[in-house]
Amino acid sequence: MxxxxxxxxxxxxxxxxxxxxxxxxxxxxxxxxxxxxxxxxKCSSIDLESCNAAVQNIIPAxxxxxxxxxxxxxxxxxxxxxxxxxTNSWYDATAPYHPTAKGVYSDIARMPEPEDNSExxxxxxxxxxxxxxxxxxHLAPEWDSMLVxxxxxxxxxxxxxxxPIGIGNYAGRKVLEGRANxxxxxxxxxxxxxxxxxxxxxxxxxxxxxxxxxxxxxSKWQPAVLMERPGVYRVQQFVTPQIALTTPYSYESPxxxxxxxxxxxxxxxxxxxxxxxxxxxxxxxxxxxxxxMKAELFDMxxxxxxxxxxxxxxxxxxxxxxxxxYDFLTNMAAFDTAIAIWKEKRRHNSVRPFSAVRFIxxxxxxxxxxxxxxxxxxxxxxxxxxxxxxxADHPEYPSASASFCAAHAETSRxxxxxxxxxxxxxxxxxxxxxxxxxxxxxxxxxxxFPTWTSFEEDCxxxxxxxxxxFEPSVPAGQAIGRxxxxxxxxxxxxxxxGQ
Amino acid sequence: MxxxxxxxxxxxxxxxxxxxxxxxxxxxxxxxxxxxxxxxxKCSSIDLESCNAAVQNIIPAxxxxxxxxxxxxxxxxxxxxxxxxxTNSWYDATAPYHPTAKGVYSDIARMPEPEDNSExxxxxxxxxxxxxxxxxxHLAPEWDSMLVxxxxxxxxxxxxxxxPIGIGNYAGRKVLEGRANxxxxxxxxxxxxxxxxxxxxxxxxxxxxxxxxxxxxxSKWQPAVLMERPGVYRVQQFVTPQIALTTPYSYESPxxxxxxxxxxxxxxxxxxxxxxxxxxxxxxxxxxxxxxMKAELFDMxxxxxxxxxxxxxxxxxxxxxxxxxYDFLTNMAAFDTAIAIWKEKRRHNSVRPFSAVRFIxxxxxxxxxxxxxxxxxxxxxxxxxxxxxxxADHPEYPSASASFCAAHAETSRxxxxxxxxxxxxxxxxxxxxxxxxxxxxxxxxxxxFPTWTSFEEDCxxxxxxxxxxFEPSVPAGQAIGRxxxxxxxxxxxxxxxGQ
Numbered sequence: 002m003x004x005x006x007x008x009x010x011x012x013x014x015x016x017x018x019x020x021x022x023x024x025x026x027x028x029x030x031x032x033x034x035x036x037x038x039x040x041x042x043k044c045s046s047i048d049l050e051s052c053n054a055a056v057q058n059i060i061p062a063x064x065x066x067x068x069x070x071x072x073x074x075x076x077x078x079x080x081x082x083x084x085x086x087x088t089n090s091w092y093d094a095t096a097p098y099h100p101t102a103k104g105v106y107s108d109i110a111r112m113p114e115p116e117d118n119s120e121x122x123x124x125x126x127x128x129x130x131x132x133x134x135x136x137x138x139h140l141a142p143e144w145d146s147m148l149v150x151x152x153x154x155x156x157x158x159x160x161x162x163x164x165p166i167g168i169g170n171y172a173g174r175k176v177l178e179g180r181a182n183x184x185x186x187x188x189x190x191x192x193x194x195x196x197x198x199x200x201x202x203x204x205x206x207x208x209x210x211x212x213x214x215x216x217x218x219x220s221k222w223q224p225a226v227l228m229e230r231p232g233v234y235r236v237q238q239f240v241t242p243q244i245a246l247t248t249p250y251s252y253e254s255p256x257x258x259x260x261x262x263x264x265x266x267x268x269x270x271x272x273x274x275x276x277x278x279x280x281x282x283x284x285x286x287x288x289x290x291x292x293x294m295k296a297e298l299f300d301m302x303x304x305x306x307x308x309x310x311x312x313x314x315x316x317x318x319x320x321x322x323x324x325x326x327y328d329f330l331t332n333m334a335a336f337d338t339a340i341a342i343w344k345e346k347r348r349h350n351s352v353r354p355f356s357a358v359r360f361i362x363x364x365x366x367x368x369x370x371x372x373x374x375x376x377x378x379x380x381x382x383x384x385x386x387x388x389x390x391x392x393a394d395h396p397e398y399p400s401a402s403a404s405f406c407a408a409h410a411e412t413s414r415x416x417x418x419x420x421x422x423x424x425x426x427x428x429x430x431x432x433x434x435x436x437x438x439x440x441x442x443x444x445x446x447x448x449x450f451p452t453w454t455s456f457e458e459d460c461x462x463x464x465x466x467x468x469x470x471f472e473p474s475v476p477a478g479q480a481i482g483r484x485x486x487x488x489x490x491x492x493x494x495x496x497x498x499g500q
Numbered sequence: 501m502x503x504x505x506x507x508x509x510x511x512x513x514x515x516x517x518x519x520x521x522x523x524x525x526x527x528x529x530x531x532x533x534x535x536x537x538x539x540x541x542k543c544s545s546i547d548l549e550s551c552n553a554a555v556q557n558i559i560p561a562x563x564x565x566x567x568x569x570x571x572x573x574x575x576x577x578x579x580x581x582x583x584x585x586x587t588n589s590w591y592d593a594t595a596p597y598h599p600t601a602k603g604v605y606s607d608i609a610r611m612p613e614p615e616d617n618s619e620x621x622x623x624x625x626x627x628x629x630x631x632x633x634x635x636x637x638h639l640a641p642e643w644d645s646m647l648v649x650x651x652x653x654x655x656x657x658x659x660x661x662x663x664p665i666g667i668g669n670y671a672g673r674k675v676l677e678g679r680a681n682x683x684x685x686x687x688x689x690x691x692x693x694x695x696x697x698x699x700x701x702x703x704x705x706x707x708x709x710x711x712x713x714x715x716x717x718x719s720k721w722q723p724a725v726l727m728e729r730p731g732v733y734r735v736q737q738f739v740t741p742q743i744a745l746t747t748p749y750s751y752e753s754p755x756x757x758x759x760x761x762x763x764x765x766x767x768x769x770x771x772x773x774x775x776x777x778x779x780x781x782x783x784x785x786x787x788x789x790x791x792x793m794k795a796e797l798f799d800m801x802x803x804x805x806x807x808x809x810x811x812x813x814x815x816x817x818x819x820x821x822x823x824x825x826y827d828f829l830t831n832m833a834a835f836d837t838a839i840a841i842w843k844e845k846r847r848h849n850s851v852r853p854f855s856a857v858r859f860i861x862x863x864x865x866x867x868x869x870x871x872x873x874x875x876x877x878x879x880x881x882x883x884x885x886x887x888x889x890x891x892a893d894h895p896e897y898p899s900a901s902a903s904f905c906a907a908h909a910e911t912s913r914x915x916x917x918x919x920x921x922x923x924x925x926x927x928x929x930x931x932x933x934x935x936x937x938x939x940x941x942x943x944x945x946x947x948x949f950p951t952w953t954s955f956e957e958d959c960x961x962x963x964x965x966x967x968x969x970f971e972p973s974v975p976a977g978q979a980i981g982r983x984x985x986x987x988x989x990x991x992x993x994x995x996x997x998g999q
Contacts, residue, residue: 070729079731196870196877197886201731208714213737214707226737230569232578232700233893235734238712238725371695378695387696394732 032065034072046152050117053321054151055091055328056311059129062147063087064303066137073435074303075393077401078241078339079201082187084307085250085336086132086180088329092496094128094172095121095325097162101499102326105250106179107172109162118321120165125325126151127169128176135177136187184247191243207242210350216360219268222396223356237394245344250333251485251492255341258484260477263398266351277471278361281354285369285468286377288389290442294429296390296467297436298448299402299460304427306335306409309456312425317418326497327416334408334489338482342404343395345481351398354468358386370468374440388468389436399477400470406460407482408489410453415490421452531564533571545651549616552820553650554590554827555810558628561646562586563802565636572934573802574892576900577740577838578700581686583806584749584835585631585679587828591995593627593671594620594824596661600998601825604749605678606671608661617820619664624824625650626668627675634676635686683746690742706741709849715859718767721895722855736893744843749832750984750991754840757983759976762897765850776970777860780853784868784967785876787888789941793928795889795966796935797947798901798959803926805834805908808955811924816917825996826915833907833988837981841903842894844980850897853967857885869967873939887967888935898976899969905959906981907988909952914989920951 040061044052067074067083074080093104097112098121115121126148133144145155153166160174161167181187189198192205211223213236224237245255265273299305310331314324358367362383369386371378395401414421427448434441450456461475539560543551566573566582573579592603596611597620614620625647632643644654652665659673660666680686688697691704710722712735723736744754764772798804809830813823857866861882868885870877894900913920926947933940949955960974 070731076729076732193881194884196874196880196884198871199727199730199733202727202733206713208711212707212711213735214705224735227734228698228701229728229734230575231698232569233575233739234698234701234737235726235728236712236723236737238733238735240732372697375695381695382692385693385695 032068034068034074035061035064044122044151049122049151050119052118052122053324054122054126055129055321055325056314058147058151059087059091059126059133060307060311062143063129063133064307066133066140066143067303069137069140073301075300076240077302077393077405078185078244078343080302081332081336081339081405082180082185082244083136085329085332086136086176087129088325088332089180090128090132090173090176091125091325092329093176094124094169095322096172096496097168098124099322099497102497103499104172104175105496106175109168109172112163112168121321121325122151123153123165124169124172126153127157127166128173129169130155131170131173132177135181184243185241186243201241203239203242205243205246207239207347209239211356213237216352216356219274219357219360220266220352222350222352224394225353225355225392227391239396240394242343242347242395244339245347247340249337249340251337251488255344258341258345258481260345260349260399260481263349263351263471263473263477265473266357266398266471274357275361278354278357280472281358281468282367282369282386284465285386285389288370288377288466290444291446291448292463292466293389293434293436293441294446295448295459296463297434298427298429299406299463300390300467302402302405305460306331306405308427309423309425309450310409310413313413313417313419313423316424319417326493327413330416330489330493331409331412333493334412334486335405335482337489338404338408338485339401341481341485342399342401342478345399345477346396346401349398350396353392353397354471355386355388355392359384362386373437390464390467390469392469397470398474399481400461400464400474401478402464403461403470403475403478404482406457407479408486409482410457411483411486412490413453415486421454423450423453423456425450425456531567533567533573534560534563543621543650548621548650549618551617551621552823553621553625554628554820554824555813557646557650558586558590558625558632559806559810561642562628562632563806565632565639565642566802568636568639572800574799575739576801576892576904577684577743577842579801580831580835580838580904581679581684581743582635584828584831585635585675586628587824587831588679589627589631589672589675590624590824591828592675593623593668594821595671595995596667597623598821598996601996602998603671603674604995605674608667608671611662611667620820620824621650622652622664623668623671625652626656626665627672628668629654630669630672631676634680683742684740685742700740702738702741704742704745706738706846708738710855712736715851715855718773718856718859719765719851721849721851723893724852724854724891726890738895739893741842741846741894743838744846746839748836748839750836750987754843757840757844757980759844759848759898759980760972762848762850762970762972762976764972765856765897765970773856774860777853777856779971780857780967781866781868781885783964784885784888787869787876787965789943790945790947791962791965792888792933792935792940793945794947794958795962796933797926797928798905798962799889799966801901801904804959805830805904807926808922808924808949809908809912812912812916812922815923818916825992826912829915829988829992830908830911832992833911833985834904834981836988837903837907837984838900840980840984841898841900841977844898844976845895845900848897849895852891852896853970854885854887854891858883861885872936889963889966889968891968896969897973898980899960899963899973900977901963902960902969902974902977903981905956906978907985908981909956910982910985911989912952914985920953922949922952922955924949924955 041057044054044057093107096102096104097109098115130144148155159167160171189200209224210218210221213224213226216223226234229235265277364382364384366380367383368379369381429446431445432439464470540556543553543556592606595601595603596608597614629643647654656665658666659670688699708723709717709720712723712725715722725733728734764776863881863883865879866882867878868880928945930944931938963969
């Protein structure tokens with residue numbers, strides 16, 4: 002039904018994507034996650050005046066570095082800090098070429114308005130080189146070749162802010178320095194760590210209330226046991242709890258953003274607690290292929306948020322300068338959202354569905370998804386219930402993914418010329434599932450998002466379909482995401498007005 | 501000093517290795533861990549009568565599969581179970597060609613004594629194909645090409661035990677079936693797990709006494725926090741505690757093997773507890789390059805135990821049949837040792853040095869190794885002290901590595917024609933350290949092991965140098981390893997006599 006209903010629009014959208022990829026050609030790739038992704042050819046010295054180095058050169062290279070840290074790009078706080086610093090450096094490095102804009106971390110004298118993309122591409126590329134070299138120093142040769150491929154000299158360290166190279170180098174350095182000690186502990190030096198420094202390690206002494214072995218507090222978060230390799234299991238640790246203490250771009254303190262207490266997750270609300278568990282089981286028992294594929298799509302932030310932004314920019318014909326502003330705005334909004342959401346995750350410290358299901362029904366048989374290729378089974382001991390998506394390593398409430406999608410959608414609605422209109426289709430071909438490869442979906446699906454609102458809603462709901470969230474988590478996350486998106490947009494407007 | 505003293509013998513031994521590798525040539529390799537390892541050429545259909553398919557074909561292929569599960573091959577219980585099943589299949593598949601031997605899991609009618617290696621190579625290769633396909637089913641194409649490269653047909657499923665192919669297939673299947681439900685939970689089905697089966701998962705409900713966040717019981721094991729990727733941290737879980745319940749080859753119950761209580765690790769023995777901590781700090785402050793490189797060598801079981809066995813077999817001119825017996829014996833002895841050691845690790849559940857050091861001295865500055873390239877520093881807050889080797893994911897006492905090396909050395913002394921003589925040299929070239937690459941050792945070192953006794957002693961002590969064990973753990977582990985080696989040898993003798 003869904004296929005028929007949306008087939009025409011889907012086909013149009015897919016054809017558009019294919020045309021883009023045919024005209025761009027597919028290139029040799031450097032990380033397995035991008036193997037089947039049609040990428041544009043790289044900018045080179047001959048087309049710097051017309052190409053988009055941010056999309057064509059920086060994003061593919063940076064994505065591979067990010068996948069090294071986060072193989073499915075679902076460690077959202079880390080991924081967002083990387084993408085925010087990179088896009089921030091683009092914004093700061095091109096601000097002098099804008100009629101009024103001022104950098105976030107630099108205030109470079111205004112340059113003549115450029116006639117084409119050359120200066121912007123050079124400036125943003127040198128800025129990216131600085132930021133990427135700081136974030137991923139072990140990949141230094143990669144960042145050098147990223148410039149060499151565009152005919153640029155990676156050893157040109159000029160900071161002469163009357164030239165695009167100097168502007169890029171200076172702006173990139175200022176962003177990196179401005180964010181080096183922002184609270185994320187990028188250098189591992191927070192909390193007085195003199196030796197054995199560990200990047201982005203928690204220095205706030207967060208301790209889970211429950212162990213992985215016993216749900217002593219049934220309303221509280223319990224770390225899950227994960228298979229690292231067959232036979233080698235590890236217990237989750239709350240990922241980057243310190244982002245709650247990290248400096249936001251667009252507001253003073255995350256304390257002004259709060260979510261209502263998740264009452265149904267409180268064990269003293271026993272009937273509601275059980276009803277919520279039953280909802281999880283019902284969803285698990287009735288999972289459709291479309292829900293599974295949407296759950297997987299929205300779990301991979303680069304492929305969902307990142308690629309949707311590139312698609313919207315291309316299809317709405319944004320200039321290079323506008324693309325840079327849009328991409329910085331969406332990432333910065335999501336990053337600022339993460340700060341507030343993590344503050345709330347720490348405060349509520351709320352139980353995940355897997356713990357609650359096992360706690361309520363113990364070894365009783367339940368009807369639910371039975372694992373890869375098993376479909377729905379009716380003799381699953383509740384103690385063995387497992388969510389379709391792997392559960393992330395942070396407390397449940399509010400949903401971070403729902404909040405990021407909402408921030409992304411709201412900034413898109415505010416910024417883009419077509420407002421809420423998106424018309425984005427993601428093909429999900431038969432058997433292309435990462436979780437049930439060769440099995441799901443049974444038939445080719447085309448996941449279609451007519452508007453940012455539909456994108457935002459599916460994204461939020463997909464966390465419930467994936468079994469990693471209870472329903473109240475979704476609106477709670479979305480509300481904060483949308484609120485902060487408006488703050489981020491105001492911040493962006495003030496910067497672009499030169500304040 | 502060490503270099504001068506042993507230089508001549510080292511040179512002779514290194515030259516021998518180089519000659520071997522030159523005559524063997526280096527081949528294209530399939531996993532990064534073997535990149536710089538000179539491997540022999542593979543057996544092919546033209547030299548099956550004279551080559552050694554076990555060493556030349558099976559070991560390199562199996563090693564790559566093992567590295568996938570255990571990148572440094574230091575998850576010893578898993579690695580040993582893999583190598584024991586593989587070498588067991590060689591033993592069982594070649595038993596019919598021996599004058600008296602009987603398989604462990606099969607009793608195939610005696611075959612005429614072979615004139616060359618052809619039948620043995622074919623039988624052991626098909627047996628390996630069965631076992632490897634069962635242990636690593638996702639690598640099925642690899643196991644097929646392993647046979648194809650020798651001109652053998654992977655689709656020949658004959659179990660006609662009057663032919664080498666049938667003998668190999670049958671013996672391999674029997675080993676796999678005999679071990680499928682041995683208690684290691686290879687299939688993830690132990691403990692009534694119907695769905696979401698996880699291979700080798702604990703089904704014994706082991707719960708650590710301490711959390712990673714608080715050492716409430718200072719004598720007990722505390723799981724460590726590990727960096728999985730920059731920013732993503734995980735907490736250890738005791739690896740395969742169920743091996744304590746796994747069926748041994750050579751004895752009835754591990755209960756007959758015990759270690760004395762580690763009194764110095766008891767907090768109520770406060771002065772001894774502190775003295776033991778001070779010993780750890782002294783060792784850390786005085787680490788030599790040789791100690792660091794030996795610690796790294798013995799942490800990688802395939803490169804230390806596995807390669808030493810191949811070296812001894814080659815240098816002492818073992819026949820293919822003798823090599824098979826020797827390799828099965830050493831692996832089986834170490835596997836049976838693991839069962840008893842893990843039973844003791846569960847019982848004593850004893851604290852690791854990193855917890856004790858941090859517990860005693862808290863934030864006080866101590867003198868110790870300061871991390872990669874830092875050498876010894878005198879202002880290290882004790883709460884930041886870290887061992888040179890990454891600490892393994894099981895309780896401290898007794899030392900598993902010390903026990904495996906002792907079992908290996910004792911079986912070698914019992915089996916090999918030259919007894920205790922080893923004359924093995926492992927080059928450790930300048931900067932070749934995995935932990936301090938490009939830095940350690942400062943100069944080329946040649947780690948020389950004149951005897952199995954010296955190998956066993958250095959191996960045990962290297963766990964103390966590496967900062968992952970207290971001293972009493974080493975003799976405790978060695979005693980059990982040597983005792984079980986003798987039991988394993990008796991078991992082997994009875995099997996080879998046809999009992």
